[in-house]
Amino acid sequence: MQIDTLSEFLTGAGTDFRLYDLGRRLQPLVRADFAAIEAGQRPYPWPLQQHAWLAVAYWQRAGLSQPYIWFLKIPLDERGLLSNGAVKHFLAALVEQLGQEPYAPLSEQQQQQLAGTPFTFQPPQDKLAAFHARLSRDLGRPPSAYYPALLDYLDDPARSDWQQLGLQGLADLAARLGDDEALAAQLRRSLWRLPEPVRLALLAQCEHHPLPAGLVEDLLGAISGELERANPDEARIGLLLRATAGSAPSPGRSNKIASLLALAPGQTLMLTLAARLWQELTEESLLLAYLAQLAERHPALFNGLFAELVSIPALRPLILANLHNPQLPASLRQALGGLFPAARG
Structure with missing residues (x-):
């Protein structure tokens, strides 16, 4: 049977697991929500630098043994969806090292090989x-x-x-x-x-x-x-x-x-x-005040921070709805107008 998602692999191996986002700050990720994300039904809620930064803790269902932990950095596409190719690549490397038993002991060489994939990271202390x-x-x-x-x-x-x-x-x-x-x-x-x-x-x-x-x-x-x-x-x-x-x-x-x-x-x-x-x-008045200050006083930061904010699903519709708002300050309208030439350049 082909396994295409992390949830399928962990469930099929008889483990229980919990998921956390470690991008902007630590946040628990509900398994049902993650299943919808894996299925491409919704974008990843907390992207950072176009990646999902995940901590996966899992253990055998037979008893709450010491959890095993993966730290995964999975790329997102332009819509904020998980890259299916990246997930399959990681799972292929995982199966090569572990077979169907994610709690099997790894040799030091196997650990290094798994950590050597582009989809793992080490969080700061x-x-x-x-x-x-x-x-x-x-x-x-x-x-x-x-x-x-x-x-x-x-x-x-x-x-x-x-x-x-x-x-x-x-x-x-x-x-x-x-x-x-x-x-x-x-x-x-x-x-x-x-x-x-x-x-x-x-x-x-x-x-x-x-x-x-x-x-x-x-x-x-x-x-x-x-x-x-x-x-x-x-x-x-x-x-x-x-x-x-x-x-x-x-x-x-x-x-x-x-x-x-x-x-x-x-x-x-x-x-x-x-x-x-x-x-x-997500409160519109605060968002527009923030973007106005960013454009007026910190123009060098504008493009980078705008790109990060517009990638967040909770903010994206609100930002896009105001791109052509005629009531925006002139400096903000100018900064927004400069985004597309900057992207082409």
Whole structure:
């Protein structure tokens, strides 16, 4: 029997599996949605650089053994659909190395051969930590060995050396904030007392997970406090805003983004919005304000960021509907008009 999709291969081999997107940030991908994507019935929802960046965790159905993990970088076509040829190429390499048993042990040479295909990648350490924390939580497994020491540290930051903390412990904490009200309350009490390196690393982990509403409000409030300073630190504002990215869009965050866009945002904030908070740009007024600022103040970034945003299925129809909007600012109309000559060149 010919196997054309990852789902068919994993199901036929008697495994259970979970899927996550690791492109712009960590996001779970529902299996039914992925089946529709594999069938070409819908575009990939979170493309990055014309690829789907997938983490596939699978295990034998007979018992929840240690999951096996693939990190796959699959090209997308101009419509945002998975490249069937690329998937079949990867599956052919997979069957060559593993046969029909994806949990069979691999020799070092086989691992290198499989990693040598153009469809695998190695995530950066911070995203890898976020993925392992989320997978452990989703599978009901305990957090890493670094987690207890982190909880002790949060209880009394002055009692121990923060440099002994592990990144995986911070990732475990961020992954559990949305489910544990007591833990979230403890962090809200401790967050602004943490040494800056610890706070920055923790906020970077928070962007991959939904946060409690109270913590999101604290982070947005900290942005307001930064804006009141004589010389606001845009990098800090961007980090605080990014930390809320895994949480659902909200009026409070939309209003904060609107106010930031009205203040001549720099490159850092514009990149942050496109890379992490594109879901807020599904609000037309925010999208048009963003594109207007991009065209007016950051023309060198316009073509690249426009191409990324228009590739996102949730934004594409809204962007295309406004390409010829006569009410757009002149600078934005000019930037849009220059896209096609740039593409031909």
